[in-house]
Amino acid sequence: MPRKIPKETRQRAMRLVLDHLDEYPNLTTACQTVASRLGFGAESLRRWVRQAQVDAGARDGLTTNDLERIRKLERENRELREANAMADSTGQRNECCEMKQTLISGGIRCRASMVISVVSRSSSRSVSTRRGGGSSISPARSAARPRWSAAWRGKGVTSTGSRSAGSRARGI
Template sequence: MAAPRKYPDELRERATRMVLDLLEDDPGSQRGVFRRVGDQLGVNPETLRGWVRQTQIDAGTRPGTTTDDAQKIIELEKEVRELRRANAMADSSGERKELCELL
């Protein structure tokens, strides 16, 4: 189960929108923008930088794994673990070997 989020979704959206708007106006002042907006909203600038990066990835303006794709990967990895566990249990009980012999 995932840990509870420290910041509400509305704050995340507002903060990323503020940063992206300021970066459009002056793209050369990235470091100052994250610090300034972070101080205004009480968010660590590095946390804010991560939110903005993920927003850009989700929007397709930056390369990387989107939030939806990351969730799918997590679900598939969980399924693989469950299947491997089931196979290991079948191997240890001899069920799987018996099935192979029948074929």
């Protein structure tokens, strides 16, 4: 496992290389000499010096801040792609995403037709509740289904929803 070199030691080593760079034929030789004296890798020191030169504007390349921003954006992009892939595989993504894209890319005619089709589709699928608490299911269907679940029947609640006399006495 690579060891973590303290920031002060790194800065001192980079300062030594940059101060004595004119005494050596190239950057690599200067880094090898300084790194051997301080006891860490010459290639690591060379990369640190090059990045410091880029940050200072003495060399072409991406600055540390730009590299950090790019890494952050790439990580966010990867996470969003994974989330989209998971949503696609589990079927959680619905027509809403495609509809929004169509609404954004389409014109006014497209928007109006999409809104009409979405409203008609959503109203036919869902069961809306009324203000009084009843559902919009037909009376014949609501009479066919039991009013209370089996769990409520054991607790002294009648099918009309009121408590029986025995349950009142027991304090249930």
